[in-house]
Amino acid sequence: MVKFKYFILMICLIGCLAACKKNEPVDDYDPTPQFKADTAAISAFVKTNNIQATKDASGIFYQILEPGAGSVTYQASTKITSNYEGKLLNGTVFDTTNGTPISFILGNVIVGWQIGIQKIQKGGKIRLIIPSYYAYGTRSPSSLVPANSILDFTITLTDVQ
Secondary structure, X not given: OHHHHHHHXXXXXXXXXXXXXXXXXXXXXXXXXXXHHHHHHHHHHXXXXXXXXXXXXXXXXXXXXEOOOOOOOOOOOOEEEEEEEEEEOOOOEEEEOOOOOEEEEHHHOOHHHHHHHHHOOOOOEEEEEEOHXXXXXXXXXXXOEOOOOOEEEEEEEEEEO
């Protein structure tokens, strides 16, 4: 009986070790070249269209149109309500609230919003020009937004909770 227990233990141990696999990256995509191309495209877009935008340390370009009022310290769980319009750099509108505010949890939106929204308070309005890395990256969320798209949002923050 003791030999049988050792036999079963040995089989389990071998099975566990056989199932182990090296941590191999699922995707060896290097976002750096795309990020550099996006930054160059945004810089040219801002200059050509005479947009008074500031480049954040992250690489997101923003223009505060109205700062809003308040002193909210944003967390991933902060609920924001906003009117917005999202466009591609060629001017194609891919999403809009059409004046009907929509609520989101800040931690559930694209990283570009998570960075940019924190620059304004309730009642504020901001324009964010977001490199694809901070938007949808190599994914295409819809037929209107190709992979590696730079996004141009104008956002009015109507409420913060």
